[in-house]
Amino acid sequence: MTEHESTGPGPTRRQALTGVAVLGTAATLGGTAAQAAAADSAGTTAGAPGIGQSPIGVGRQVPDRALRELLAHVDPARLEATVRKLVSFGTRHTLSSQTDPARGIGAATDWVFAQLQAAAAASGGRMTVERQSFVQPAGPRIPVPTTITNVIATLRGTAATERVYVVTGHLDSRVTDVLNFTDDAPGADDDGSGVAAVLEMARLFAPHSFPGTLVFAVVAGEEQGLFGSAFLAAQMKSAGTDVQGMFSNDIVGASSAWDGTAPDPHTVRLFVEGVPTSETPAQTAVRQSVGGENDGPSRQLARFAQDVAVNDATDMDIRVVWRRDRYLRGSDHVSFLQQGYPAARFTEPRENFDHEHQDVRVENGVQFGDLPQFCDFRYIARVTRVNAATLWSLAAGPGTPKGFVILTTPPPGFSGINTTTLKWTRGDDAGLAGYEVVLRETTSPVWTEALAVGDVTTVTLPIAKDNVQFGLRAVDVAGLRSPVAFPTVG
Numbered sequence: 001m002t003e004h005e006s007t008g009p010g011p012t013r014r015q016a017l018t019g020v021a022v023l024g025t026a027a028t029l030g031g032t033a034a035q036a037a038a039a040d041s042a043g044t045t046a047g048a049p050g051i052g053q054s055p056i057g058v059g060r061q062v063p064d065r066a067l068r069e070l071l072a073h074v075d076p077a078r079l080e081a082t083v084r085k086l087v088s089f090g091t092r093h094t095l096s097s098q099t100d101p102a103r104g105i106g107a108a109t110d111w112v113f114a115q116l117q118a119a120a121a122a123s124g125g126r127m128t129v130e131r132q133s134f135v136q137p138a139g140p141r142i143p144v145p146t147t148i149t150n151v152i153a154t155l156r157g158t159a160a161t162e163r164v165y166v167v168t169g170h171l172d173s174r175v176t177d178v179l180n181f182t183d184d185a186p187g188a189d190d191d192g193s194g195v196a197a198v199l200e201m202a203r204l205f206a207p208h209s210f211p212g213t214l215v216f217a218v219v220a221g222e223e224q225g226l227f228g229s230a231f232l233a234a235q236m237k238s239a240g241t242d243v244q245g246m247f248s249n250d251i252v253g254a255s256s257a258w259d260g261t262a263p264d265p266h267t268v269r270l271f272v273e274g275v276p277t278s279e280t281p282a283q284t285a286v287r288q289s290v291g292g293e294n295d296g297p298s299r300q301l302a303r304f305a306q307d308v309a310v311n312d313a314t315d316m317d318i319r320v321v322w323r324r325d326r327y328l329r330g331s332d333h334v335s336f337l338q339q340g341y342p343a344a345r346f347t348e349p350r351e352n353f354d355h356e357h358q359d360v361r362v363e364n365g366v367q368f369g370d371l372p373q374f375c376d377f378r379y380i381a382r383v384t385r386v387n388a389a390t391l392w393s394l395a396a397g398p399g400t401p402k403g404f405v406i407l408t409t410p411p412p413g414f415s416g417i418n419t420t421t422l423k424w425t426r427g428d429d430a431g432l433a434g435y436e437v438v439l440r441e442t443t444s445p446v447w448t449e450a451l452a453v454g455d456v457t458t459v460t461l462p463i464a465k466d467n468v469q470f471g472l473r474a475v476d477v478a479g480l481r482s483p484v485a486f487p488t489v490g
């Protein structure tokens with residue numbers, strides 16, 4: 001195509017960083033100034049002022065009517081019922097009974113399976129539910145080989161080339177002694193809250209159809225060593241599954257620490273790594289040559305979540321934390337990071353360690369234990385909405401661009417160092433309208449400029465690649481955007 005397409009809503013917003021006109025594209029290298037001006041005028045606007053304090057980039061995407069309706073149906077009462085039902089199994093410890101019909105991990109797994117099957121009934125056959133079982137060999141936190149079972153609901157997408165988005169909560173629970181599988185381990189917050197969010201999303205998403213495939217996974221064996229998610233992520237990797245985003249919801253049940261610190265009921269933390277866990281020595285060498293410590297795919301995923309899920313429909317702010325997880329700790333997203341997939345972890349803004357991994361007891365008048373009475377179900381509903389807005393936007397919009405490189409040899413007529421030529425592979429998304437190059441100062445936490453370049457696969461810009469960061473995102477005919485891809489050396 002030789003036409004630039006106007007893919008960004010809103011008026012022109014020229015900003016100091018770029019003032020950019022496209023110098024050339026695949027079809028229009030050496031093209032007219034009018035063409036360049038047309039591309040420039042399609043630049044997107046910065047988002048409207050948001051709630052909260054988080055910096056939001058140029059990708060602010062307002063929920064459409066269908067998404068708003070789904071978010072409005074997230075039900076705190078149903079989330080509470082799920083958490084209380086999970087607590088009613090007494091313990092969900094990985095080593096607890098797998099056959100007792102009322103108590104233990106087996107009964108809880110059966111109940112979750114039934115819930116997801118009920119959700120799938122509304123999907124017209126697009127959602128399938130499976131138990132994914134494997135035997136975990138004995139190890140430090142597993143004294144005997146133990147069967148571990150994930151329950152996975154997959155809502156199959158319609159895209160020609162499958163891309164997948166995964167959301168998890170973990171079913172297992174624990175008390176003070178990680179090997180104690182007999183005492184009550186209610187696990188209301190850790191991680192009944194995350195499981196409740198996943199079940200609620202499966203129920204609400206099932207009637208809908210998306211280009212992207214959504215995987216709602218209730219994983220197991222987390223407390224013993226992330227075993228369930230490690231198996232799931234490894235299975236996906238060996239199957240060649242293109243996971244373009246994964247979120248762990250682990251401890252998302254309360255906004256107040258109940259310990260005197262101020263509550264923060266409209267914030268959820270999102271822990272996200274910079275340099276990828278899976279980075280190879282060769283990739284390290286490239287990164288050291290070109291930069292990008294703050295531009296791993298997980299960081300782009302977090303920026304996307306802020307752009308699409310901090311709004312009046314979620315009534316939430318996302319406090320992004322540039323750290324893989326809490327200090328010295330981990331959750332199921334790490335399993336996906338280890339397989340090279342972009343992933344991050346949602347967790348509540350405050351923690352009260354009297355309620356985490358504790359024997360249920362009263363000491364000096366203080367109640368210890370992970371009990372439902374310490375959960376805030378309206379807060380869990382808001383966190384569920386943050387997840388739902390993010391997953392919807394990922395699955396409904398175009399896939400993350402692939403094959404994105406900065407060409408080190410400029411095209412003829414553009415020699416010299418003060419230009420940058422970008423090149424990528426065109427995606428096969430049905431509604432693909434074109435691409436936006438995004439830019440920012442290297443020190444900015446979010447993308448600050450967007451330049452619509454049309455349905456092309458290369459562009460040359462009058463900006464030295466030494467001084468700024470470039471990214472690329474796809475835009476569809478409805479104006480939905482993909483997460484940003486970060487270029488490697490071409």
Ligand SMILES: [Zn+2]
Nearest residue numbers: 190191250251
């Ligand atoms: Zn947990």
